[in-house]
Amino acid sequence: MSDTALGANPDPHASADDPHRRDFIHIATVAAAAGAVVSLAWPFIDQMNPAGDxxxxxxxxxxxxxxxxxxxxxxxxxxxxxxxxxxxxxxxxxxxxxxxxxxxxxxxxxxxxxxxxxxxxxxxxxxxxxxxxxxxxxxxxxxxxxxxxxxxxxxxxxxxxxxxxxxxxxxxxxxxxxxxxxxx
Known part of the structure; x- marks a missing residue:
């Protein structure tokens, strides 16, 4: 019997083992972490600029x-x-x-x-x-x-x-x- 006959979902993106889905999650996590690091580091970098006077x-x-x-x-x-x-x-x-x-x-x-x-x-x-x-x-x-x-x-x-x-x-x-x- 085929997988479709047993009720399996033919959509490849619906599978929990889809490697593309994990890649997206990793990329999103790294991007969020990079944004957090930049937002935390910016005040320290900005204070190194010369003073107004x-x-x-x-x-x-x-x-x-x-x-x-x-x-x-x-x-x-x-x-x-x-x-x-x-x-x-x-x-x-x-x-x-x-x-x-x-x-x-x-x-x-x-x-x-x-x-x-x-x-x-x-x-x-x-x-x-x-x-x-x-x-x-x-x-x-x-x-x-x-x-x-x-x-x-x-x-x-x-x-x-x-x-x-x-x-x-x-x-x-x-x-x-x-x-x-x-x-x-």
Whole structure:
């Protein structure tokens, strides 16, 4: 006699021993467990994001009309001093003249400012030796001098003498207009 004659169900999905049914249950269980793990872990991951006050310091805008030719303004950015210098034609000429000098960290003056704006030099104002803040106008090259250990930078912020291994860093910045920059 056949199974259908004895009253067996011909539908293969109705069987308790159906392997496809067990696969679905396993997949659903794993998906639910993964969702539970993510929902439990998210608060711990989210708390690692920077605080709102830190994000607020990530970018700053600065009005360049506050700086006169030959002057430097120091602005605080990400907890560090930021030098905004309006260079004179003489300072620019000295920097360009020294492009081919024997430099510890070679860089042209053109690579340290935005195209068409050589008068504006924006630098992170911490010495690359130990993080001191150099002062402008000291040293042999007319640029910055770090009084702590004697590092000397030229008018383009390139290291010329002393223990500092690198040039003063140039941050990521853009001109929003002819008189306004955005740093960060």
């Amino acid at each position: 830190t994000l607020a310091m990530a970018e700053i805008e600065f009005d360049l009309t506050k700086v006169q030719e030959g002057q430097q303004v120091v602005v605080k950015w990400r907890g560090k001093p930021l030098f905004v210098r309006y260079r004179t034609p003489k300072e620019i000429a000295e920097a360009v003249h020294d492009d081919h000098a024997d430099l510890r960290d070679p860089a042209t003056d053109e690579s340290r400012h935005k195209p068409g704006k050589p008068q504006w030099l924006i630098l992170i104002g911490t010495c690359t030796h130990l993080g001191c803040v150099p002062t402008f106008g000291g040293g042999d090259y007319g640029g910055w001098f770090c009084p702590c250990h004697g590092s000397v930078y030229d008018t383009s912020g390139r290291i010329r003498k002393g223990p500092a291994p690198k040039n003063l860093a140039v941050p990521d910045y853009n001109f929003l207009s002819d008189t306004k920059i955005k740093v960060g």
